[in-house]
Amino acid sequence: MAQGHEQHGHADHAHHGPRTLPASLAAPEVLSAWRMRALIVAVVATVLSLLFVMVPGGKTHMLRGYLLGVILSFGFAGGGLVLLMLQYVSGGKWGLLLRRPLEAMTRTLPLVVAMFIPLALLAKKLYLWAAFPNSEMTEQGLLNHVINEAQAHSINYKRPMLSPGSVLVQTIFVFAVMLTFMYLLNKWSLQRDADVARGTEQSFDYWRVKFENLSGIGILIYVILMTVLIIDWVMALDITWYSSVWGFKFLVGQGYAVLALSVLSVILLSKFEPIKTILRTTEQHDLGKFLFAFVMLNIYLTFGEFLIMWSGNVPEEIPWYLSRIRGGWWYICTLDFCCHWLIPFCLLLSRDLKRNKKKMVWLTCFMILARCIDLFWIIEPNFPDAAGNLHLAGNIGILAYITVPLAVLGVWVAYYLTQLMARPLVVVNDPHLEEILEPEHAH
Amino acid sequence: MPPREGTYGLIAEFNTPSELVYATEQARAAGYRRMECYTPYPVEEAAEALHFHKTRVPLVCLLGGVMGVTTAGLMETWINVWAYPLNIAGRPLFSWPAFIIPAYEWTILFAGLSAAFGMIALNGLPQLYHPVFNAPNFRNGATTDKFFLCLEAADPKFSLTETRAFLEQFPAVSVVEVEH
Numbered sequence: 001m002a003q004g005h006e007q008h009g010h011a012d013h014a015h016h017g018p019r020t021l022p023a024s025l026a027a028p029e030v031l032s033a034w035r036m037r038a039l040i041v042a043v044v045a046t047v048l049s050l051l052f053v054m055v056p057g058g059k060t061h062m063l064r065g066y067l068l069g070v071i072l073s074f075g076f077a078g079g080g081l082v083l084l085m086l087q088y089v090s091g092g093k094w095g096l097l098l099r100r101p102l103e104a105m106t107r108t109l110p111l112v113v114a115m116f117i118p119l120a121l122l123a124k125k126l127y128l129w130a131a132f133p134n135s136e137m138t139e140q141g142l143l144n145h146v147i148n149e150a151q152a153h154s155i156n157y158k159r160p161m162l163s164p165g166s167v168l169v170q171t172i173f174v175f176a177v178m179l180t181f182m183y184l185l186n187k188w189s190l191q192r193d194a195d196v197a198r199g200t201e202q203s204f205d206y207w208r209v210k211f212e213n214l215s216g217i218g219i220l221i222y223v224i225l226m227t228v229l230i231i232d233w234v235m236a237l238d239i240t241w242y243s244s245v246w247g248f249k250f251l252v253g254q255g256y257a258v259l260a261l262s263v264l265s266v267i268l269l270s271k272f273e274p275i276k277t278i279l280r281t282t283e284q285h286d287l288g289k290f291l292f293a294f295v296m297l298n299i300y301l302t303f304g305e306f307l308i309m310w311s312g313n314v315p316e317e318i319p320w321y322l323s324r325i326r327g328g329w330w331y332i333c334t335l336d337f338c339c340h341w342l343i344p345f346c347l348l349l350s351r352d353l354k355r356n357k358k359k360m361v362w363l364t365c366f367m368i369l370a371r372c373i374d375l376f377w378i379i380e381p382n383f384p385d386a387a388g389n390l391h392l393a394g395n396i397g398i399l400a401y402i403t404v405p406l407a408v409l410g411v412w413v414a415y416y417l418t419q420l421m422a423r424p425l426v427v428v429n430d431p432h433l434e435e436i437l438e439p440e441h442a443h
Numbered sequence: 444m445p446p447r448e449g450t451y452g453l454i455a456e457f458n459t460p461s462e463l464v465y466a467t468e469q470a471r472a473a474g475y476r477r478m479e480c481y482t483p484y485p486v487e488e489a490a491e492a493l494h495f496h497k498t499r500v501p502l503v504c505l506l507g508g509v510m511g512v513t514t515a516g517l518m519e520t521w522i523n524v525w526a527y528p529l530n531i532a533g534r535p536l537f538s539w540p541a542f543i544i545p546a547y548e549w550t551i552l553f554a555g556l557s558a559a560f561g562m563i564a565l566n567g568l569p570q571l572y573h574p575v576f577n578a579p580n581f582r583n584g585a586t587t588d589k590f591f592l593c594l595e596a597a598d599p600k601f602s603l604t605e606t607r608a609f610l611e612q613f614p615a616v617s618v619v620e621v622e623h
Contacts, residue, residue, distance in 0.1 A: 282487075303543065310540050313532060351501070439461065440488055 018437045019277055025424035028272035035417040042410025049403040057385070058397035063122055064383070065401040068375045069408025070115045071234060075371070076261060076412065077112045079254030080105025081182060082222045083262070085215035088185075091208075094290070096432040097283050101265045103189060104419035105258065106182045111415045113175050115408065119233070120168065128155055128239045129162035150316075154240045162239070167232045174225040181218050185211070189427065198429040207429065223251055237382035241320045243309075249301045256294040257371045263287050264364040265420075267357050274426045278433075281355050282440050288354030291367075295348060299341040323381045328390030336377045339370035376401055447623040451574035452478075452595035453606050455615040456584060460486045463590035466613045467492035470594060473609060477598035481575065481591040489590075500562050507557025508550045515549035516542060574623050593621065 049065075052058035084102040087095025123130035128147060132138040132155050142152040160166065188210065197203040227247025235246050243249075267284070269275040309317045325333055344367055353359045380386045380401070392398060427433070457463045463480060467489055470478055480489040519542040523529070528536050563569075575581055575593055585591055594606050603620070610618045 307540055307544070313534075349505075 018434070018439070021277055021426065021437065022273040025274045025426045025428070027421045027423070027425050028269070030272060031417050031421045034268075035414045035421075038410050038413040038417065040410075042407050042414065045403045045407035045410055049400055049407055052397050052400040052403070055396045057395055058400060060125065060383075061397040061400040062404050063125055064379060065404030066408060067119060067126065067233075068372065068379055068401065069405035069412075070112070070119060071230075071375060071379075072257070072371060072405060073108070073115060073408060073412040074112050074229075075250070075254040075257050076105050076416070077109045078178065078222070078226055079251075079258035081109070081178060081185075082219060082226075082251070083255060083258050084185060085181075085218045085222070088211040088215040089219070091432070093432045093436045094283050094286050096427060096430055096436055097266060097278060098262045098287075099189070099427050100423055100425050101262050101269075101420060102258075103186055103423070104416055105261070107186060107419040107422075108412060108415050109175070109179055109182050111412065113179070116171065116175075116233075120171070123164065123167075127162075127236055129158070129167065129236055130164050133164050135159075150240050158236075158239065162232065162236050170228055170232055174229045177221060177225055181214070181222070184214060185218075188214075190423070192429050193424075193427055195429055203429060204431050223247065226251060226254075234378065237379065238320060240316065243305055243317075243320075245301055245305050249298075249305065252294060252298045252301055253371060253374065256291075256298050257368055259287065259291050259294055260364040260367040260371075263291060263360060264368075267361055267364075269425065270357065274424075278426055278436050280436065280440050283436070284357070284360065285351070285354050288348060288360065291364075292345070292348040292354075295341060295344045295367075299345075319387075323387035324377060325388075327388040329377070329381060329388065332373070332377050332390065336370075336373050339366070340374050344370070372405055449623055450596045450603065451577075451621045451623045452593045452597075452601070453603070453610055453618060454575060454578045454581070454591055454593040454621050455610045455613065455618045456578075456580060457590040457592070457613070457615055458588075460489065460590055462614055463592055464488045464492050466592050466610070466615070469613070470592065470609070474600050475594050475598055475606075477595040477601070479593050479595070481581070481585045481593065483584075483586055483588060483590075486590070499565060500558060503561030503565070504554050504558040507561070508554035510557075511549040511551070511553025512546050514553070515546040519545060574621050578619055578621050579617070589616070 049062060052062055080102045084099070084106055087098065087102070119126070125131075128151060132141050132147070132152075135156055138147070138152050138155050141147045142149065147155070155162075161170075188207070192198075192203075192207045192211075195203050195207070224247075227250075230247055230250045234250070235242065263284070266275055266279055266287075270279040306321065309321060312318075323329070344363065347353055347359075347363055353363070380390075380398070381388070385395075386398075455466065457466065460482065463482065464486065467478070467480055471492060471494065478493065480486070480493060482489060520537060523538070523542075524536045531538070575591070578591070580589065581591060592610075594601060594610065600606075607618055607620075
């Protein structure tokens, strides 16, 4: 309340009229400084990561940490794409506010594609489907006791989907489609603002319908394709295991991270024009509520998945959880639960916190960290040396999970900021613009 | 108790929320405290201009939720562990994962009901009579498209003439005296 009073309590009547946009809608200069900081973090983290080459198990953990970073970056780029399409079909002032940051996230997709190349080249070290690409090799692996019978069976059975050639085709196809959507949405967005008839009802309707038609089907396609990609590159780390909610769980996780990053971006940008003019407490509050919904949906799916497997108690499914609960993993599991759900849930219940810029900055950063913890809990126990056995002694390389994702994320953030600088931060040819410039009480 | 008589206050009718909020801020600055805004939909800035205190509805809602989760948890534990123990696929009697969904539902149910009834109770509802309904156009306007500011006679700064003059400086549609 006190803060609200500072903002709105001035006694001049002019304050209650609509605000005017600043002359320049370009991204503030400060973004280059932020990008420099992100690059410094990336360089420092890379140097620290390289130290792990020397320790036993360092290289394998670096690769796994790299996978974590890539999946997180993919979450931002792909999740940004789906949220961009979502705001086109749902409409609303929050979408107008986030559109340019979300577009910038989607335009990092080419970088994410490039990040997948090392993974594809080193796939043999991570995935059994890559290490045993045909039945003879699987047979050999079974005889040498490199894999067990269940694994050999799964590898052979799932080969139509999970083999190097097949995964490569799937990945290329998925990214090709996503890049097409990214290209069209970004191109049209600039054309929309440059429309000669901009500001007229006709222009509004023409572009709204055009974006809606692409986005509606785009969301469906994205969900299916993202599921394929995430099955190939994350779920298949354990070849024997499967879960039908897997794709949706990652989708919600992406929404969680993307929304946290979007809120973080607009709040940090609101210290400078032009976002300073268009970010109102109302929309920040709305985004906080939206974030809360993702926090709930995420625990709902994660717990639902667990409850169904716990109830079934089938030997094919339950080891996945046992290797994530036993042998020290209980600490990570609890940490994940607290950071990913309990803390954001309790804090986001508060109305004052959702309306407070500084606290939301801290919370959104914390939520992105929570995504990393969650991915660590999902990825690392897939490997035989770590399943049900979390240990640091003689396994110092596991710390690469801290530095390598940080390096990947640093590079990604630098690229995201570059993309953010490339366009004006406010879209102009949208009927919501007028509404968002109104004072807060004129709904 | 004998019926109260005399003036309840002066009520000004505005066409826009901006005018209402401005007038409210000015009244507050002029030293008025016993006043209230009436709007057809929530106008958060009006509440801010009034320096409206925080309500206790969130607290009631939270307590309801906590009550729901404890009641459900204890009930399920009591039933499954003591009252009617069943061996289900060899699982422990206290199988908390299975308890979570009903406990969650009860949390939502209790929190929702507490919020709704708590809000009604803290608003002092049901209330059969309120003097502001004596103002012309209030009954219709306050629920559709008009915004009202009432400066109450209980305020020590209230004076029929001065307060009226104060309110008339704003672009109000009307300023009328409301009887108890």
